[in-house]
Amino acid sequence: MTTECHMEQEDKVSPVLTALMVSCILIAVGWVLHPFLLPIVWGATISVTFWPLVLRLQSCLFGSRAAAVFFTVLAALLVFFLPVALIFLIFAQHVKDISHFMTILPSWQLPAVPVWVGHIPHVGGRIVAFWDHMRENSLPGLVKQIVPPPEKLFAVFLSSAGSLGSLLVEFGLTLIAMVLFLTHAERIIDLLVRISSRLGGDAGRLFLHRAETTTRGVALGVTLTAIIESLFGWLGLMAADMPMGSVIAAVMFVSCVLQFGGAWVLFVSTVWLYFTAPLMHASIMLCFALIAVANDNFLQAFIIRRYVKISVVVIMLGAFGGIATLGFAGVFIGPTLLYLAETLVREWAGGTTGENLKQEHPS
Template identity: 30%
Template sequence: MVSPDRELTRPLLGVLFLGALIVASFWILRPFLAPAIWAAMIVVATWPAMLWLQASLWRRRSLAVAAMTVILMLVFVVPLVLAVGTIVSNADEIGERLKSFSAFRMPPAPEWLADLPFIGPMLVQAWQQAAAAGVEGLAARLLPYAGSLTKWFVAEAGQFGFLFVQFLLTLILSALMYARGEVAASAVQRFALRLAGERGEHAVQLAGQAIRSVALGVVLTAVVQSTLGAIGLAITGVPFAALLAAVMLLLCIAQIGPSPVLVPAVIWLYWSGETAWGTLLLVISVVVVTMDNVLRPILIRRGADLPLLLIFAGVIGGLLGFGLVGIFVGPVVLAIAYTLLKAWIEERAPEA
């Protein structure tokens, strides 16, 4: 007869060994976890597009994988390189513009501003206070926050090289997943089925819907808006169009919209006397801003219905927790958790 101590020791040592093996595996694969998660999200979201390309390219999976890899490179790597190149090549011009900004003096408030109902007098008063303080007063107010903001920007800028390497790893892993997507999906479904039965398999399907919802309803809309906005900035001659396009992409993903970039650009063109270009950019800006209310609902219906506050929290939390990669990973993780929690709450208890 086996003693109780021996019966307890064997499963305990087995669990400890298995736990140590899992922790060691994750520790070894830690540099590849973020690119692997990102690649999985991209592949799940764009899998229908890859199948369409495969059907169009003589049903050759290799050609479809190559085409999708090139498209991902154009979408992710090229904008990053253009933004960094713009900053490096125009560093001197940016410094000169910042120096000339110190001599800027605000004009008197326009007359129509005071005629606005409810908020007109407050806006005029704020305008007058800003004009009286000048750039020096504004700089003095922003000085306490400048140190922290500069440290954060330097830290993030120092990660551009590491981020570029992660982009390359993501492209490589995405190509591998495209090539063996059916096998990987079957393995994930079998694991979920083994772990939680039919509920686990259903959870995998809901997670895929959440990923597609974020990719189509949020990321794709942001890419379209920032691309059209960048074309408008480049046509009208606004400086640093590539850098402003990258800022627009981040703002659109965060559900803030492209207005914080496009509105000042339109004002700057009118201020510089470029009335025709300013009017053209104004028309483009109206189209780009209103596109959010038309394109995103159409795309988001293809996936799960997600609240915008959840996406915003995912973008901000992902940025603070994981850096620039978290802008994409954060909303997807929260969307998956929200979808699974909602499905679990709405699931009816089995009949007695």
């Protein structure tokens, strides 16, 4: 009897000790791989995003996985890395213009409000009063407090440029990680499926599928929206003859990635052109800005909802937190983690059943 009780206790303790041992090993592995964590995460994100493309290319290239991975890496360079490289190049080429603009901006005064604004029913008088207040007092002082001195901005830029070597190393490691993930994708997928099945059965596999589709949807939605909107804004800026149009388009791209949208950049450009250029230029810019408003509210949601139903709030919070912790890759990882956490809470609370998940993501 005593022996049987002792064996039962060992049977209960053994899984706990095994779990502790596995956890310690995983923590040690994470500690060892910590210097390479960002390239691994970034490479895994891009690999998940382009995995369907690899399969299509492999079928078209007579079953050659190497050729499919090669062309997929080229596609990833065009979609994810080329825009970032262009932004760095644009800012580097216009650093003197940006420094000069930052120097004169604090002393710039708003021009007098147009006469027709005061004739707008109900709100014209308030707009004129607010505009005059900003023109006389608030705007120059506010700009001086918000905008850092040009010397400081230039120093920050030089420090960023000084780390260009480390950025290139991370870029190379990301490509290596991506090639390894895509080359051995079936083994990795099989391992993840077995782990998820071991942990959660059918629900675990469905949860893994949801993580895949969410990552792909967010990555494509955020990146393609930023590229399309910034290119569209650049065309409008060139058509309206806006000074430093390429720099403003780069700012528009960054704003779209950070989930602020690009329409506000074009509206600010419209106001600038209204007071500094012929009316026709401001009218052209206004047309592009109005179209950009529609793009902000439609394009990204359209792309992402082809893969997953995720709210704008989750995307924004995840993007802000992700980019603060993981850099640019966190823009995609953050919303995915928040959405998966939201899904787990809803399922635990009974808001989503396993049958709902099967209908949403059929196997």
